[in-house]
Amino acid sequence: MPASQSAPYDSAAPADAERLQWALRSVDALPRRRDQLLPALLVAQHALGWLPRAAIEHAAAHIRVPVSEVYATATGYSELLLERPTPGTWHVCTGVSCDLAGGRALLDAVSEALPGHALEIDCQFLCALAPVAVDDAERLHGRVTPSRILDAATERAST
Numbered sequence: 001m002p003a004s005q006s007a008p009y010d011s012a013a014p015a016d017a018e019r020l021q022w023a024l025r026s027v028d029a030l031p032r033r034r035d036q037l038l039p040a041l042l043v044a045q046h047a048l049g050w051l052p053r054a055a056i057e058h059a060a061a062h063i064r065v066p067v068s069e070v071y072a073t074a075t076g077y078s079e080l081l082l083e084r085p086t087p088g089t090w091h092v093c094t095g096v097s098c099d100l101a102g103g104r105a106l107l108d109a110v111s112e113a114l115p116g117h118a119l120e121i122d123c124q125f126l127c128a129l130a131p132v133a134v135d136d137a138e139r140l141h142g143r144v145t146p147s148r149i150l151d152a153a154t155e156r157a158s159t
Ligand code: FES
Pocket: 093, 094, 095, 096, 097, 098, 099, 122, 123, 124, 125, 126, 127, 130, 131, 132
């Protein structure tokens, strides 16, 4: 487990107020049913890039489930982030197909070249394009190589 994943969750860190309001309105647009819990977390994360405590508590109130249940769900999916990711962070899939296609080596190479900017995720259901990685704008990339990620990081740093 990368060191950054073992740190305490940072869900109390403030989110940008305007984006947070947009995220909360997006959650409010969903039906108030238990089966909407995961969609609520996904729309909130899509709006914010992660799930601050305010989004978790709002989802719980809207869906009418305990906050603990929302945290239990949120911690069950590696795609759901309870810490604000460092800008430029890549999530590298280490599911079976990606692992066989070099996903673990990709994760290690990116972790070494860009310390603190590579996290492990589970299968993204794009196995035919393994190894797969997700950039900080939640865009999926297939057949990823270390140089492709490093080139993107270099390009990002120059803009
Ligand atoms: S194992 Fe990586 S996308 Fe499925």
